[in-house]
Amino acid sequence: MLTEEQRIRMMSPPVGPADLVLDTDAYNEIDDQFAIAYALRSSGKLTVRALYAAPFFNEKSSGPADGMEKSYQEILHIQQLAGCQVPAFRGSDRYLPDELTPVCSPAAEHLCSLAAEYSSDHPLYVVAIGAITNVASALLMHPEIADRIVVVWLGGNALHWPDNKEFNCKQDVAAARVVFSSGAPLVILPCMGVVSAFITTGPEMHYWLDGKNDLCDYLVAHTVAEAESYAAGRVWSRVIWDVTTIGWLLNEGDRFMRSSLVPTPVPEYNHTYSCPQDRPLCRMISHINRDALLDDLFRHLAEK
Numbered sequence: 001m002l003t004e005e006q007r008i009r010m011m012s013p014p015v016g017p018a019d020l021v022l023d024t025d026a027y028n029e030i031d032d033q034f035a036i037a038y039a040l041r042s043s044g045k046l047t048v049r050a051l052y053a054a055p056f057f058n059e060k061s062s063g064p065a066d067g068m069e070k071s072y073q074e075i076l077h078i079q080q081l082a083g084c085q086v087p088a089f090r091g092s093d094r095y096l097p098d099e100l101t102p103v104c105s106p107a108a109e110h111l112c113s114l115a116a117e118y119s120s121d122h123p124l125y126v127v128a129i130g131a132i133t134n135v136a137s138a139l140l141m142h143p144e145i146a147d148r149i150v151v152v153w154l155g156g157n158a159l160h161w162p163d164n165k166e167f168n169c170k171q172d173v174a175a176a177r178v179v180f181s182s183g184a185p186l187v188i189l190p191c192m193g194v195v196s197a198f199i200t201t202g203p204e205m206h207y208w209l210d211g212k213n214d215l216c217d218y219l220v221a222h223t224v225a226e227a228e229s230y231a232a233g234r235v236w237s238r239v240i241w242d243v244t245t246i247g248w249l250l251n252e253g254d255r256f257m258r259s260s261l262v263p264t265p266v267p268e269y270n271h272t273y274s275c276p277q278d279r280p281l282c283r284m285i286s287h288i289n290r291d292a293l294l295d296d297l298f299r300h301l302a303e304k
Helices: 004-010 031-041 064-082 106-115 133-141 143-147 167-171 173-180 202-209 214-231 243-249 290-301
Strands: 018-024 046-053 124-128 149-154 186-189 257-263 281-288
Touching (some): 004 281, 018 031, 018 106, 046 106, 106 124, 106 133, 106 143, 124 243, 133 143, 167 173, 186 243
Parallel strands (some): 018 124, 124 149, 186 281
């Protein structure tokens, strides 16, 4: 079991190279694609060991299994555009049935075996930007990996926000509760109230990314088409939420974001947080330096 000192050290941004896996519902939104590409293009600092497809269910899928499969195919597509190939694995085809029963999948099994290669002194960063079912399943299957990983999750809303009805969290509350109680060091990037400030616009993307490479052209066209499907002819901006998780891994010296250590909250089934003060500490991001992070993202994406 980790000491508090070990946990706090592991929840600081990595100094030097870091290994990660990225768990993503890539077909659900336009921001996952930016996060995948940013991670793959940051190879001087980050090594992506694997990409996992997460389940999702909304108007873009017929159910969690269909959302996961579409996300898996989108992961392969982004890798092709980025010119980078890393192992990719299908994830859970359903959400956790309860807080004791994992959903076995190639992604969860791979995470269990991969995490065994790491330690508290050299942890594996498990970056999750969708429903956290795959990560929770791995922790239920092999609880000992909690001492070898750092979970970085884009999920839930800020503690001051009036509710916690955030898409990633509300899809699988049981999985969030498993991860939050697993003992694994946890970094939370809250959506509404914090990461909601990380926006971009069509003119901005056209200026910085148009014509740089096939990957940039796809990201711009996909984002603009998505926005104009609901805001054609009107002013719009778009939050690219998931990028901030990769930004945290590159956050030496707090150059992209600020955070604090707080008792780990409890995601409740009524889509709120409870905040017992006797829980282990987690790191909660509180502010995003939008311009600095967006500049770094665009520079990495535009590389030939």
